[in-house]
Amino acid sequence: MTKALIIGGGIAGAVTAMALQKAGITSEIHEAYDTGADDIGAFLTIMRNGMNALHAVDAHQPVIDAGFPATDVEYLDGSGTRITLNPMRGGAQTLKRSVLYRVLHDETTHRGIPLHHGKRLVLASIVDGVVHAQFKDGSTAEGDLLVGADGIHSATRAIIDPDSPAPRFTGLTIAYGYTKASSFQQSADAYRMIAGSRAFFGYTTAPDGETWWFARAPELDLSTATKQNFVDLLAGDNTPAAEIVRSTDDLFINNAYDVPETRHWYNDSMVLVGDAAHAASPASGQGASLALEDSVILAKCLRDIADTRAAFEKYTEIRRARVERLVAESAEQGSNPNRRAAVPRPEDRHWLYDYEIDWNEAIA
Ligand SMILES: Cc1cc2nc3c(=O)[nH]c(=O)nc-3n(C[C@H](O)[C@H](O)[C@H](O)COP(=O)(O)OP(=O)(O)OC[C@H]3O[C@@H](n4cnc5c(N)ncnc54)[C@H](O)[C@@H]3O)c2cc1C
Known part of the structure; x- marks a missing residue:
């Protein structure tokens, strides 16, 4: 064998x-x-x-x-205005x-x-x-x-x-965190993505009430990057992003590569x-x-x-x-x-999400 x-x-x-x-x-x-x-x-x-x-x-x-x-993704811009609501079909x-x-x-x-x-x-x-x-x-x-x-x-x-x-290097520095202290929660099956003026932000809330979030910012110096950098990048927008980061104790900060x-x-x-x-x-x-x-x-x-x-x-x-x-x-x-213009339209993503693999179908 x-x-x-x-x-x-x-x-x-x-x-x-x-x-x-x-x-x-x-x-x-x-x-x-x-x-x-x-x-x-x-x-x-x-x-x-x-x-x-x-x-x-x-x-x-x-x-x-x-x-x-995850069933829905709502996209907002930095002013807090909804850009689109994208359903995420298929479990x-x-x-x-x-x-x-x-x-x-x-x-x-x-x-x-x-x-x-x-x-x-x-x-x-x-x-x-x-x-x-x-x-x-x-x-x-x-x-x-x-x-x-x-x-x-x-x-x-x-x-x-x-x-x-x-x-x-993609030119992006990424931060992740988890907080139970934020007053802004999503329903557990919905993401909210924010195409902010200086950084991109996304969050969802797990069934136990903990909010899970990430932020993508133009390159920061990893040796000095802190929570405050991300708060500053997000604070100018009219969205919950800065408050969610502020309420988080521990952050994971890394550069993104592809x-x-x-x-x-x-x-x-x-x-x-x-x-x-x-x-x-x-x-x-x-x-x-x-x-x-x-x-x-x-x-x-x-x-x-x-x-x-x-x-x-x-x-x-x-x-x-x-x-x-x-x-x-x-x-x-x-x-x-x-960042607002880069928000994907659902109709452009069918090629990606609708990919099916039939195990029983033979490879030609
Ligand atoms: C911060 C971050 C956020 C992400 N968010 C998402 C997301 O939301 N959705 C999504 O789909 N993807 C996301 N990704 C990407 C996703 O995590 C990867 O695409 C995925 O993990 C790839 O799986 P993999 O098994 O190929 O590699 P990995 O999951 O990285 O696994 C590689 C494994 O190989 C082991 N390894 C490495 N070198 C050796 C070696 N020499 N010998 C033996 N073992 C070795 C590693 O320890 C590791 O366990 C994210 C990635 C990062 C870094």
């Missing part, structure tokens, strides 16, 4: 393992950290297309149980990234898929058709193929193509999925959903095409145009100084 080494136990890694298992391919996951990615404090929404991908491998229910539904779910990791890990364990922590890939090579992976702790693993699900700073990407460019184009997604026995292949700026809120789609499509290609390299080629052919379009649109949306 074919055995895959999956590098990275994040969103794409866990779901690729489940999808490969469904396709009859065994795998083991090798995760660098003891728990998961370093920006674990953030929250995210799995959109309709991402939930469809989870459905394809019967992994949707644990995510639904752990999250809360989009919001949850903390750490919770999503935990749920997916529990699900892989439940399905008998081995997950090894503390395994940071440093080298991989192919000898006589066998992939040899070497980890920072000195241990090694062997398999018939290797899936690089190791995120935006992917070591696998650099092994497949040592000349692959480093992730690109990976707009990866020349080589695969070689004879190694292939990339998720952020390792294509990372979008957070503006679109689609990175996780696209990673989930990748995982399922890759497994289908390996199920239906006997030759591994031909399966990787088909997978790339199916995925590349879609993900590169999204990464480009997300970059444009995030960097447009006219």
Whole structure:
């Protein structure tokens, strides 16, 4: 039986393992950290297309149980005037990234898929058709193929193509926070996005009454950036944003990067999925959903095409145009100084959200 080494136990890694298992391919996951990615404090929404991908491998229910539904997004401008109300059809779910990791890990364990922590890939090579992976702790693993699900700073990407460019700075500094002290709450299934005059802001309120928020601002110096910077950027607008930030005790502040184009997604026995292949700026809120789609499509290609390299080629052919379009649109949306004009219209997003994966349909 074919055995895959999956590098990275994040969103794409866990779901690729489940999808490969469904396709009859065994795998083991090798995760660098003891728990998961370093920006674990953030929250995210799995959109309709991402939930469809989870459905394809019967992994949707644990995510639904752990999250809360997002059904509407109201956009305001800096004066507090409504720009538009966008319905989010199809069971989009919001949850903390750490919770999503935990749920997916529990699900892989439940399905008998081995997950090894503390395994940071440093080298991989192919000898006589066998992939040899070497980890920072000195241990090694062997398999018939290797899936690089190791995120935006992917070591696998650099092994497949040592000349692959480093992730690109989007020009945006992102802050996230959680507060129970704000007097401004949304209903639990609604987001409010504010195209403010100096920063973009979004918030929703979880069923327990905690408000979850993020802000995207033009680049700040990370070594000195504070809560007060974000309060100042938002305070000039006639919206609740500044008060919500002010009422928050702890903030997570980071710069945002993307990976707009990866020349080589695969070689004879190694292939990339998720952020390792294509990372979008957070503006679109689609990175996780696209990673989930990748995982399922890759497994289908390996199920239906006997030759591994031909399966990787088909997978790339199916995925590349879609993900590169999204990464480009997300970059444009995030960097447009006219934040109001960059608010997406629902009719322009059908190509993104309405993507269906039929597990039983054969790859041509
Ligand atoms: C602040 C922030 C907010 C975001 N908000 C959203 C959102 O609202 N909606 C959305 O859809 N997306 C969002 N995203 C993007 C989303 O988180 C990513 O697109 C998604 O996590 C990609 O999944 P992945 O499995 O490819 O990578 P990751 O989730 O990053 O997982 C990669 C895994 O590989 C491991 N790893 C790394 N290097 C190695 C190595 N050498 N060896 C072994 N393991 C390794 C990491 O520890 C990690 O566990 C956000 C991203 C950030 C940073």
